[in-house]
Amino acid sequence: MVDPLISGLITKCIMMTIKMKKGSPHVDKIFKYVAIGAATYVLAIIALIVFNLGTGSAQVWQQEGISFLTGSDWNSVEGRESYGAAPYIMGTLVNAGIAMAIAIPLSFGIAMFLSELSPRLLRTPLAMVIELLAAVPSVVYGLWGLLVFRSYIKDWIEAPLHNVFGDNSIIFAGTPFGLDILTASIVLAIMIIPTIASISKEIMMAVPNSQREAAYMLGATKWEAFRLAVLPYSKSGLIGACILGLGRAVGETMAVTMLIGNATGAAAFPSSLFQPGQTLASIVANEFAEASQGGLHLAALVGIGLILFMMAFAINVVAHLLVAKVVKSHEGAVLA
Amino acid sequence: MMETVTKTPTKESYTEDIKYKLIAENIYASYDGIVAVKNVSMKFRDRAVTALIGPSGCGKTTFLRCLNRMHELTKNATLTGKVLLDGEDLYSNKVDPIINRRKIGMVFQKPNPFPTMSIYDNVACGLKLNGVRDRKILDEVVEGCLKMASLWDEVKGDLKKPGMSLSGGQQQRLCIDRALAIQPEVLLMDEPASALDPIATQKIEEMIQELKKEYTIIIVTHNMQQATRVSDYTGFMYLGDLVEFGETKQIFENPRNETTAKYVQGQFG
Amino acid sequence: MITPEQRAEFRTYFRYNVGRRLLLDKIVKGTVFLCVVVAIVPLIAILVDVFTNGSAALSWDFLTKIPGAVGSDDPGGIGPAIQGTIVLIGLSSLIGVPVGVMGGIFLSEYGNNRYGRTVRFFNDVLAEFPTIVIGVFTFVLVVLTIGNFSVWAGSFALSIVMLPIVMRTTEESLKLVPVTYREAGYALGIRRYRVVFTIVLNSAKSGLVTGILLSVARIAGETAPLVFTILGSSQFINGLDGPIDALPLRIWRLSSLPYDSAVTQGWGAAFVLIILVLSINIGVRYLFLQKKEKTFLKFKRLGAIS
Ligand SMILES: Nc1ncnc2c1ncn2[C@@H]1O[C@H](COP(=O)(O)OP(=O)(O)O)[C@@H](O)[C@H]1O
Numbered sequence: 063m064v065d066p067l068i069s070g071l072i073t074k075c076i077m078m079t080i081k082m083k084k085g086s087p088h089v090d091k092i093f094k095y096v097a098i099g100a101a102t103y104v105l106a107i108i109a110l111i112v113f114n115l116g117t118g119s120a121q122v123w124q125q126e127g128i129s130f131l132t133g134s135d136w137n138s139v140e141g142r143e144s145y146g147a148a149p150y151i152m153g154t155l156v157n158a159g160i161a162m163a164i165a166i167p168l169s170f171g172i173a174m175f176l177s178e179l180s181p182r183l184l185r186t187p188l189a190m191v192i193e194l195l196a197a198v199p200s201v202v203y204g205l206w207g208l209l210v211f212r213s214y215i216k217d218w219i220e221a222p223l224h225n226v227f228g229d230n231s232i233i234f235a236g237t238p239f240g241l242d243i244l245t246a247s248i249v250l251a252i253m254i255i256p257t258i259a260s261i262s263k264e265i266m267m268a269v270p271n272s273q274r275e276a277a278y279m280l281g282a283t284k285w286e287a288f289r290l291a292v293l294p295y296s297k298s299g300l301i302g303a304c305i306l307g308l309g310r311a312v313g314e315t316m317a318v319t320m321l322i323g324n325a326t327g328a329a330a331f332p333s334s335l336f337q338p339g340q341t342l343a344s345i346v347a348n349e350f351a352e353a354s355q356g357g358l359h360l361a362a363l364v365g366i367g368l369i370l371f372m373m374a375f376a377i378n379v380v381a382h383l384l385v386a387k388v389v390k391s392h393e394g395a396v397l398a
Numbered sequence: 399m400m401e402t403v404t405k406t407p408t409k410e411s412y413t414e415d416i417k418y419k420l421i422a423e424n425i426y427a428s429y430d431g432i433v434a435v436k437n438v439s440m441k442f443r444d445r446a447v448t449a450l451i452g453p454s455g456c457g458k459t460t461f462l463r464c465l466n467r468m469h470e471l472t473k474n475a476t477l478t479g480k481v482l483l484d485g486e487d488l489y490s491n492k493v494d495p496i497i498n499r500r501k502i503g504m505v506f507q508k509p510n511p512f513p514t515m516s517i518y519d520n521v522a523c524g525l526k527l528n529g530v531r532d533r534k535i536l537d538e539v540v541e542g543c544l545k546m547a548s549l550w551d552e553v554k555g556d557l558k559k560p561g562m563s564l565s566g567g568q569q570q571r572l573c574i575d576r577a578l579a580i581q582p583e584v585l586l587m588d589e590p591a592s593a594l595d596p597i598a599t600q601k602i603e604e605m606i607q608e609l610k611k612e613y614t615i616i617i618v619t620h621n622m623q624q625a626t627r628v629s630d631y632t633g634f635m636y637l638g639d640l641v642e643f644g645e646t647k648q649i650f651e652n653p654r655n656e657t658t659a660k661y662v663q664g665q666f667g
Numbered sequence: 668m669i670t671p672e673q674r675a676e677f678r679t680y681f682r683y684n685v686g687r688r689l690l691l692d693k694i695v696k697g698t699v700f701l702c703v704v705v706a707i708v709p710l711i712a713i714l715v716d717v718f719t720n721g722s723a724a725l726s727w728d729f730l731t732k733i734p735g736a737v738g739s740d741d742p743g744g745i746g747p748a749i750q751g752t753i754v755l756i757g758l759s760s761l762i763g764v765p766v767g768v769m770g771g772i773f774l775s776e777y778g779n780n781r782y783g784r785t786v787r788f789f790n791d792v793l794a795e796f797p798t799i800v801i802g803v804f805t806f807v808l809v810v811l812t813i814g815n816f817s818v819w820a821g822s823f824a825l826s827i828v829m830l831p832i833v834m835r836t837t838e839e840s841l842k843l844v845p846v847t848y849r850e851a852g853y854a855l856g857i858r859r860y861r862v863v864f865t866i867v868l869n870s871a872k873s874g875l876v877t878g879i880l881l882s883v884a885r886i887a888g889e890t891a892p893l894v895f896t897i898l899g900s901s902q903f904i905n906g907l908d909g910p911i912d913a914l915p916l917r918i919w920r921l922s923s924l925p926y927d928s929a930v931t932q933g934w935g936a937a938f939v940l941i942i943l944v945l946s947i948n949i950g951v952r953y954l955f956l957q958k959k960e961k962t963f964l965k966f967k968r969l970g971a972i973s
Pocket residue numbers: 429430434452453454455456457458459460461472
């Protein structure tokens with residue numbers, strides 16, 4: 063880094079030579095207000111989202127009341143319309159939960175490998191591939207899951223499990239078909255692994271080496287140094303990364319819609335892994351085209367959007383508070 | 399008695415040298431192929447303080463880190479040579495580095511307590527790592543170590559507070575305690591007082607005088623007054639070479655080498 | 668003070684367990700390695716499958732023609748989808764980039780206060796919103812109000828996806844410009860806006876461009892907001908207030924068709940989309956390996972990009 067004083071001087075000289083105009087005070091004011099306006103736009107959008115999802119779904123809340131959250135009927139036949147989101151709320155939680163259970167250990171494994179164990183030659187390309195995979199659109203994961211992964215999982219995981227445990231075991235009951243909760247959550251896990259892994263890696267690599275050296279000095283093995291120096295230092299950051307991953311898992315739409323089998327009503331309550339399910343996001347994507355404008359069905363789907371919004375909002379607020387805390391405590395550690 | 403190690407080491411048998419705790423032989427160390435320490439050989443007496451002085455960038459830290467196999471943790475770092483602790487080669491393939499690092503404690507230039515751990519845990523973690531579970535023993539060692547750094551009176555009320563809450567000087571003494579808790583035999587200190595104020599520095603120097611009674615201490619410093627105050631032997635390094643090594647008094651009052659003379663007179667550095 | 672006798676006693680309490688600890692270390696390392704293999708195999712498989720299956724579908728006709736009638740012999744191409752994606756990217760950038768950059772300027776230059784922190788926080792939260800929510804919102808706000816699906820609605824939805832990314836990356840890039848640069852300008856009595864435009868933005872150029880490019884890569888692959896806004900179409904664009912097709916939407920539609928030709932086309936479209944997204948991502952990384960990596964690392968740590 064160039065000395066700030068010197069760089070300041072250099073800039074000064076450059077500006078002298080290009081004969082900078084000083085600018086007008088009016089434009090300066092306008093500029094500031096435009097900037098404030100742009101920032102306010104973000105808040106306005108969020109407010110508008112809440113407002114519009116609220117008004118768009120008002121009809122269904124009036125009709126169903128609290129049973130929109132607790133009920134499990136889902137019937138869009140005119141005259142017998144009834145909407146309850148409970149199965150999809152559960153489906154979302156179960157689906158995201160399974161995905162997280164798979165993704166977290168694997169992501170941490172990758173992050174730990176990249177930050178602590180990997181030889182340098184392997185680190186850069188591997189990290190790059192992981193990062194690039196985080197950029198692959200979800201619809202591509204969905205396509206792959208549908209056309210390739212589905213048959214593998216059906217023949218190699220679901221069929222053997224079903225044969226061993228049979229229909230009497232609750233979670234492995236039902237004929238394996240490949241379009242079910244298990245497939246959707248595994249592909250979901252594959253999708254969020256790059257995200258969690260690359261953020262976790264950055265967080266682990268941000269732990270100063272002096273911390274690791276302190277542990278080695280005490281005679282720690284590599285694992286012990288990780289446990290003693292890296293893990294406590296980066297704990298809340300890693301939790302933040304996981305919650306961020308959870309937020310994405312909960313809101314993930316396309317891949318899940320393509321793979322989860324799309325059950326509706328009480329049948330969508332998750333019980334067996336081999337049973338078709340439904341999440342908040344997937345039911346909206348699936349049924350949207352069928353809902354007529356101005357009808358209760360549409361209001362119900364918008365209402366589901368509102369529920370999803372609340373869930374995602376809560377998750378992300380927690381994640382960002384955690385990450386902010388980490389950044390703060392890290393700065394503290396550096397300053398002290 | 400004077401110990402001057404020339405650049406070509408004398409072929410002595412090690413059994414005769416048992417009075418030396420630590421012997422470094424023909425150490426070459428490099429980063430990314432750039433040599434930072436060139437053929438340095440040195441012998442360190444037990445229960446004595448040896449100071450390493452020299453202008454910054456001359457390889458003092460690097461050499462120190464070779465003495466407890468810390469150097470190899472740096473990426474692309476390479477090393478040749480031997481380090482004998484009580485006559486046993488640290489770098490032989492038979493012993494895992496974790497065994498020897500434990501015997502050679504190290505204090506770093508910048509205090510690096512574990513920020514999430516309490517003061518107590520910072521000192522006790524090394525013991526726990528090495529299988530001490532007995533609460534009573536842990537308490538006893540922690541108290542003993544904290545007293546040794548005269549930190550006890552300052553923190554005894556709040557051992558549960560995070561190590562990060564201490565002042566810089568206290569943090570550094572905590573780090574010394576952390577290193578002492580695992581009962582090492584040798585203590586390496588890399589400019590332990592360079593980031594501290596004069597009072598904290600004085601405390602650390604007093605502590606070194608106390609520790610000297612039981613330990614082999616090697617201290618890197620570029621403060622020459624400090625070297626004269628705390629050390630019995632001094633080695634002067636320059637551009638990766640060990641230029642001169644001898645009793646502190648001789649190095650500072652009667653240096654044999656011209657560069658050494660210029661350096662101790664403050665003509666460069 | 669610990670006496671030497673005590674010290675000797677302490678040493679007897681040590682249980683170094685070196686063998687066991689080294690074994691545990693090996694087990695952990697093995698497990699970690701296994702994790703990497705287990706996770707990386709499907710991830711690589713996705714790329715390989717898309718590349719092999721997708722490249723087989725490629726042809727000039729495929730890239731330029733309109734889709735054939737469903738189930739007919741002539742599968743046609745994905746021309747409208749490619750066109751639509753390009754148009755959508757252009758129009759959403761028209762809203763997302765200026766607002767995002769100005770918002771970023773606010774956060775970095777005027778945002779060191781309560782309001783700035785609030786905006787920053789909600790911007791971060793908005794960046795992680797499920798995009799389907801943004802789709803439904805745009806549907807209610809724009810499509811229901813106007814009465815039909817349109818390019819505008821899609822662009823508006825995508826601009827909301829891109830806005831927080833641009834804003835955050837802009838802020839981070841600007842913050843990396845040394846304060847002295849600004850101070851030098853102020854010292855000469857130059858107004859803030861001129862300092863920002865001539866000095867600050869100029870120094871932060873590459874970070875800015877990176878953020879914008881990455882946000883473009885992100886919206887190129889977004890499907891969920893489009894389902895509710897542009898509907899999809901099998902024709903080339905016909906005015907901005909009508910429906911339009913887009914690559915991710917086309918992939919989704921193709922995936923639900925039971926014909927082999929649709930499967931092939933699906934792979935082909937996925938291939939085109941992946942090439943678009945990955946080339947932006949690789950390009951940006953290449954650019955930044957040459958230049959200072961600082962902004963990029965910071966973006967990554969924030970999770971602003973991944
Ligand atoms: N991690 C490292 N990577 C590359 N070069 C290094 C590293 N650490 C030190 N060096 C180089 O090795 C030489 C000796 O450094 P060092 O041992 O830290 O010197 P001293 O402690 O005497 O100031 C210097 O030229 C320095 O630039």
